[in-house]
Amino acid sequence: MDDRIADVWGRRTPYRGGGHWPVREDSHLADGVDPRRVQWVPSACVLCSNGCGCDIAVLDGRMVGVRGRVRDRVNHGRLGPKGLYGSWQAQSSPDRLTVPLLRQGGRLVETDWDTAMDRIAAVSRALLDDKGPLSHGFYTSGQLFLEEYYTLAVIGKAGLGTPHMDGNTRLCTATSAAALKESFGCDGQPGSYTDVDHADAIFLYGHNVAETQTVLWSRILDRIEGPDRPRIVCVDPRRTAVAQAADLHLPVRPGTNLALLNAIVHELIAADLIDHDYVRDHTSGFAQLRDTVASYGADNVAELCGVPADDIRRAAHLFGTTGRVLSTVLQGFYQSHQATAASCQVNNLHLLRGMLGRPGCGVLQMNGQPTAENTRECGADGDLPGFRNWADEEHIAQLAKLWNVDPLVIPHWSPPTHAMQIFRYAEQGSIRLLWISGTNPAVSLPDLARIRAVLGDEKLFVIVSDCFLTETAQLADVVLPAAMWGEKTGTFTNTDRSVHLSLKAVDPPGQARSDLDAFCEYARRMDLRDRDGAPLIGWSDPEGAFAAWRECSRGRPCDYTGLSYQRLRHGPVQWPCNDEHPDGQERLYGDGVFPTALGRCEEFGHDLLTGAAVTPEQYRALRIDGRARLRAADYVPGEHTTTEEHPLLLTTGRTAYHFHTRTKTARAPELNRAAPRPWVEVSAADARRLDLREGDTVRVESATGHVDLPVRVTDARPGTVFIPFHYGYWDTDSTEPRAANELTATAWDPVSKQPHFKLAAVRLTLLARGDQSAPPGGDAAIGV
């Protein structure tokens, strides 16, 4: 077994454009396990949005390893370090939660499911009677299964009637969905991972794929090392592995993405590198876009963005003159200033060249988490199920009919409440019950001091379902022990719409149960019923939930009607999968027809500057009728610019060895050893100026808090510092603050409502000299 900690992306298997990505089977078994005795159970990895197909190795009722599935379209047998080491080892961790816990006299004490669910139902019932459904909030995850999200969505929207339901996907994927809706009328990833196989150029916008989706980067690296390497353009303030491999690196100043993209769009139009026929026949809004970007000449924004004007023109020229271009976008755009507006400009570039829906010509508005797509489809994250439009009465009527409830029960007076607003309502005391499943807001939300205060407030009844006693669970009133991946069956959908079935391989420990069980049990105890008195949740197992969802998706862009567990046992299928596309659809919008028609669209759109909603009447008057929308917005300076007191800009992000708040990955010894503690990356120039050396401990302070961390010196753009966002407090004895989100402020994009994790003004102060060696963990970013 290769050491895939040192060699993150594994052995190269170069291939030519248009060719088949060679297979490479990666596997890892626990020490001493005899592979011949192992039973293999099909699944897919849930440690990032790539969704690599894998088999779980089972021996004597325990998970003992994994191997990549060589016939899986996503990974062709490969797994990254997290998949190899992190996916299965946490399962048998001795500190798994195995019994429900109940807060009594200020302490969490062990109890049983019956008592725990009784308590939840009693509090819930009393609040509903006294305060009504607006007292209830649900905050879920990007790591549950489709079946769980859909069940929760029906409970919340048709049973209780609360609009307060969102996922932590708000933090990772909300802008992806928002940008797709604004440009194309509906969520749905246009591109496919196979576009990597065909592209002549790949543009990566704020997407450190080498660390966030390591197997996708392996695919790109194999093209780079093949005989006809695609050009690589990287927009990222850090000198990431992607930046180092790039032909052109635009180290944009954090907070100015929109200005830079407006300039690229402008230069493309000015050089007349656009497809006029396509723009005329398949888009609307060209004149407004052209006029809006007119003042964003490369020379005008170069200083603002910190990128040479010639490089901006080169990027536009490369985009405009290369045969097939694939663009990918992630958190560098999504978690920053004017997130949706900037991400829409990437869609615009492709629309202006008519480059969508053909091999190698795609947009991947990436997701962060493995099952983020399903929160979006199923309506557990601030959308309505089946990408339905909350402002379209016909769509509400469809759901009411499907669920057999009064349409007025379904909250649709405005979009479902986003996560940050849910926590605000909880802070103000109008949400009194908050059910948190599979996520750890006490580490992952901005301004942690505030979040801890909200969760710790006695007036808020907090239910947490998790596999471990996370920082969040420690603040709960009821803790439900959850079954994890491999201990339950369900489906999930990755970034490029590939639906995988993940089978139960082993039993959950002790009394741990799936979130699906917990939700079904809650619905039973609350006696949620439809108009005719039948149980609202008419299923009790994953396959039943999947069948219900399939009906809900019928006729919508995310149509699952051609899918079944039986079918998915043979491998993933990309939705839509229906009579028209019996084998799924690889790329969307090849015909230039977009889901913008009235009755079809998921949203009527927003003003990108303010998030003001376009009304149905205004939308009708626009007569979009199946064309895509070229969306335009001016750059405006952000709130969180540097000051004399806080002269540096902090960005936070994921690294190769960890996922989310390390609840699973830190319990894999290999991953934990690779990056056991957080650090702060400082540019060489800033380090010189501040007289800092590697290994020194510094205090990083923002307006909201401080952390004390060891320094790593990198060649990031001067003025920018970076801290990985994974680290919380459960595995440290020290009480010193160390989570990146102690420093981030509560602020979000006006359209997608995604928080700004990449924009905090900070200052550094030397606390103690170190030994001049770099702290472990950042190596994956260095050297390709």
Add this chain to the structure above:
Amino acid sequence: MHLPVYLGLLDSGEQALADSFDLVAEGHGDEPDVRQLCRTLAAQCRERVAALRPVLDRYGEKPAAEPERLHAEALPAARTGAVGLLRDLQDLVLLATLVDSSWTVVCQAAQGLRDRELLAVVCQAQPQVSNQLAWLTTRIKSAAPQALLAAA
């Protein structure tokens, strides 16, 4: 000619709207979106005031003698709490509506005068003001049920 009177009204109306946006941003700082957007929108109002300046210089600004009942007053102070926010946003709607219809009046006059400079200023301003109104309405719609039915 009453155009100068209306230009003056517009000028003071935009000022009052800008000050009120700032006041609400300040007073509801715990609502980050309100704080951030109200500041951005206040800046927009001031840009419109600046754009109007050359036109005002040309026509001269007369104090509003006649339509004085239309005079726009800035908010005296921000309210507090969820319902307070709702009320403040509604006050902003009233102010912005007055500004919006003042631009409409001025727009009509500018067409009659064939004043291209003024028309250009109006064309920039009008969509911005209606966007501000649209945002206020969007925010009010999402805040209203919680404020009226669930707020502590």
